[in-house]
Amino acid sequence: MSEISYRDAIRKALIDHLSVDHDAVILGEDLIPQGGSFGVHKGLDEMFPGRLLETPIAEGAIVSIALGYAMTGKTAVAEIMFGDFLTCCMDEIVNQAAKIRYMSGGQADTPLVVRAPVGLAKNIGAQHSQTFEAWFAHVPGLVVALPSTPADAGGLLATALVSRDPVLFLENKMLYPAKGEMADADYAVPFGSARVARDGDDLSVIALGRMVPIALEAAEVLADEGFSLEIVDPRTVAPLDFETIFTSVEKTSRALVVEEATAFCSVGSEIAATISECRFMSLDGPVRRLSSPHVPKPFTPPLETLAIPGRDDIVALARRMLAGQA
Amino acid sequence: MSNAGHDSDDMPILALGPEPSSEQLLEGYRNILLIRRFEETALYQSTQAAVHGTLHLYIGQEACAAGVCVHLNERDYVASHHRGHGHSLAKGARADRMMAELFGRVDGYCRGKGGSMHIADFSRGMLGANGIVAAGIGLAAGAALSHKQAGTDGVAVAFFGDGASTRGPFHEVANIAALWKLPLVLVCENNGYAQWVPHEQNLAVKDVYRMACAYGMPSRAVDGNDFVEVCRAAGAAVERARRGEGPSLIECKTYRIYGHSLGDMNVYRTKEDIDAWRAPDKDPLLRLESLLESNGLLDAERRDAMHAEIKQMMEEAVEFAKSSPYPEADALYEDVTEVTPVRRPAADFDAENAHE
Ligand SMILES: Cc1ncc(C[n+]2csc(CCOP(=O)(O)OP(=O)(O)O)c2C)c(N)n1
Numbered sequence: 030m031s032e033i034s035y036r037d038a039i040r041k042a043l044i045d046h047l048s049v050d051h052d053a054v055i056l057g058e059d060l061i062p063q064g065g066s067f068g069v070h071k072g073l074d075e076m077f078p079g080r081l082l083e084t085p086i087a088e089g090a091i092v093s094i095a096l097g098y099a100m101t102g103k104t105a106v107a108e109i110m111f112g113d114f115l116t117c118c119m120d121e122i123v124n125q126a127a128k129i130r131y132m133s134g135g136q137a138d139t140p141l142v143v144r145a146p147v148g149l150a151k152n153i154g155a156q157h158s159q160t161f162e163a164w165f166a167h168v169p170g171l172v173v174a175l176p177s178t179p180a181d182a183g184g185l186l187a188t189a190l191v192s193r194d195p196v197l198f199l200e201n202k203m204l205y206p207a208k209g210e211m212a213d214a215d216y217a218v219p220f221g222s223a224r225v226a227r228d229g230d231d232l233s234v235i236a237l238g239r240m241v242p243i244a245l246e247a248a249e250v251l252a253d254e255g256f257s258l259e260i261v262d263p264r265t266v267a268p269l270d271f272e273t274i275f276t277s278v279e280k281t282s283r284a285l286v287v288e289e290a291t292a293f294c295s296v297g298s299e300i301a302a303t304i305s306e307c308r309f310m311s312l313d314g315p316v317r318r319l320s321s322p323h324v325p326k327p328f329t330p331p332l333e334t335l336a337i338p339g340r341d342d343i344v345a346l347a348r349r350m351l352a353g354q355a
Numbered sequence: 356m357s358n359a360g361h362d363s364d365d366m367p368i369l370a371l372g373p374e375p376s377s378e379q380l381l382e383g384y385r386n387i388l389l390i391r392r393f394e395e396t397a398l399y400q401s402t403q404a405a406v407h408g409t410l411h412l413y414i415g416q417e418a419c420a421a422g423v424c425v426h427l428n429e430r431d432y433v434a435s436h437h438r439g440h441g442h443s444l445a446k447g448a449r450a451d452r453m454m455a456e457l458f459g460r461v462d463g464y465c466r467g468k469g470g471s472m473h474i475a476d477f478s479r480g481m482l483g484a485n486g487i488v489a490a491g492i493g494l495a496a497g498a499a500l501s502h503k504q505a506g507t508d509g510v511a512v513a514f515f516g517d518g519a520s521t522r523g524p525f526h527e528v529a530n531i532a533a534l535w536k537l538p539l540v541l542v543c544e545n546n547g548y549a550q551w552v553p554h555e556q557n558l559a560v561k562d563v564y565r566m567a568c569a570y571g572m573p574s575r576a577v578d579g580n581d582f583v584e585v586c587r588a589a590g591a592a593v594e595r596a597r598r599g600e601g602p603s604l605i606e607c608k609t610y611r612i613y614g615h616s617l618g619d620m621n622v623y624r625t626k627e628d629i630d631a632w633r634a635p636d637k638d639p640l641l642r643l644e645s646l647l648e649s650n651g652l653l654d655a656e657r658r659d660a661m662h663a664e665i666k667q668m669m670e671e672a673v674e675f676a677k678s679s680p681y682p683e684a685d686a687l688y689e690d691v692t693e694v695t696p697v698r699r700p701a702a703d704f705d706a707e708n709a710h711e
């Protein structure tokens with residue numbers, strides 16, 4: 030075990046994989062020497078000459094070339110500078126990568142990892158702040174990972190890099206500096222296995238991505254008031270570990286889903302609907318959702334802080350739910 | 356990866372390679388005939404409701420696939436598009452498994468889950484037809500990158516239409532392929548139309564091959580109905596790619612005889628237009644046949660034997676397809692992902708109606 034940042038955990042998983050898989054390549058913009066827009070690849074070009082492929086600004090080509098490479102059986106990683114720019118390679122991900130295995134009747138593996146930083150940062154406006162996990166989770170054939178800790182970032186990426194399926198690996202850009210413990214070796218985390226980030230009895234909070242650490246802060250506040258929140262982090266939203274979520278809800282009888290995306294047609298809404306559909310009899314009240322308001326992210330600080338759920342929003346809604354008022 | 360460092364004012368013209376050998380001429384003829392008969396059979400079986408869905412027939416363009424693929428081996432890759440039967444056959448795919456796929460049967464290449472627009476044979480480097488115009492170009496470039504990284508002399512070919520040359524993926528990939536000197540051959544089959552729109556209405560320039568100039572990529576236009584010319588240009592392009600000199604573009608000027616897809620009433624062209632391209636001086640099969648006859652490579656006996664062999668092959672392909680079952684219901688959920696796919700759990704009270 031060592032303390033490591035979320036960014037370095039991702040970097041470590043890449044280094045550890047490139048060291049053993051000599052065919053694996055990484056494609057992306059501004060990789061050398063800056064290491065990509067968030068510095069994840071810093072120094073990797075010297076360690077692995079010829080394995081980092083600096084591309085022009087051409088997101089569609091980046092993903093389709095990476096996918097073509099993967100269709101020859103070898104692992105390719107594509108970095109898309111901002112998650113928002115995934116819209117520029119939607120065909121390549123949705124119509125190509127997600128469907129090659131199925132359309133070919135299982136002839137082909139597609140060991141492709143598309144990494145992209147998602148989520149609201151500080152004052153970068155509506156085109157650099159989005160989180161699109163719902164778009165990809167909606168498409169059969171894709172794995173969608175949404176790590177919230179260094180250990181999960183490194184662990185899920187290690188699994189993604191040996192996966193034979195296309196993986197959308199959505200990193201929260203506000204979490205890159207976050208620190209945590211990660212094993213030095215054998216740190217892979219399987220897909221479709223949720224993590225109980227905090228044990229509790231009174232209310233299950235199913236939180237996605239950056240909302241996990243924020244929900245943990247809310248749980249601290251409410252612990253002082255004598256309430257015990259259980260925080261469940263699905264870690265991958267496709268596949269999604271409903272069993273762990275159900276077990277938690279059966280124990281607490283209350284469920285709150287918290288996500289950074291807007292709720293309309295979101296992963297959080299899917300989780301809420303499924304709990305209601307499958308564990309209605311275990312519930313003491315309606316499943317509630319907390320999400321970003323249905324607006325583009327505004328630039329100016331006072332509006333921006335209103336455009337994403339915060340600790341206090343979770344605390345306030347949880348309190349009302351625990352009081353039987355919501 | 357180093358910059359090609361080209362001067363884009365130059366218009367680098369792809370030289371023609373050597374004349375095809377006798378073996379290449381005969382292989383080309385056999386492949387053109389095979390593609391022609393396969394498609395005629397598929398079209399007939401479609402009228403019998405045995406082939407499902409639509410077909411984008413390649414008849415009239417066969418010399419393009421045959422002339423390019425004659426230079427490829429099993430390690431080389433091909434990515435195709437919606438009009439892909441010819442590319443698959445020329446790359447060595449089996450007619451019977453292709454026919455079974457068109458019939459939607461379990462012994463089809465894609466176990467019946469792909470259909471005409473998704474036939475692939477990964478065992479022979481055929482990475483698939485594609486339902487999205489221009490999408491195969493990047494896939495071929497990625498396969499070319501795979502060879503380049505591994506240091507082999509393998510190449511990849513992207514077949515696409517004139518219509519694909521107006522989409523962004525063509526330009527993004529052409530730029531990268533030239534920049535990285537990928538062992539890629541871009542083959543644009545300009546059959547005069549993008550669906551129903553004549554290319555003069557779609558393209559700002561008359562010739563697609565000129566677009567390669569912008570990327571410093573050698574290119575040339577050839578008579579796509581002349582096996583010999585396609586073969587010579589492709590030979591040069593494939594050899595350049597194998598030598599590590601980077602990509603080339605070949606524009607095959609050709610013509611699609613049948614409609615864009617089944618049910619196309621051809622209102623945008625006349626019967627006379629079409630008939631002109633069926634004439635012996637245009638039809639790629641008849642042209643190569645008369646060349647082979649005139650240089651003594653194909654006498655009547657050999658010709659008849661080849662035609663009989665392919666006729667029988669088609670009968671067997673149809674039999675194979677007919678006798679193969681449709682996939683079982685379980686196949687619906689197979690090959691989505693290798694990991695346990697997303698499954699919505701069953702509701703407590705609704706287990707029988709679960710969305711399993
Ligand atoms: C991105 C995209 N746009 C539109 C279509 C519908 N479509 C299918 S084939 C076709 C025409 C393509 O023309 P061309 O590339 O010249 O190929 P051809 O059909 O002539 O062989 C169109 C518009 C599609 N499949 N994909």
Ligand SMILES: [Mg+2]
Pocket residue numbers: 516517518544545546547548549550
């Ligand atoms: Mg066309």
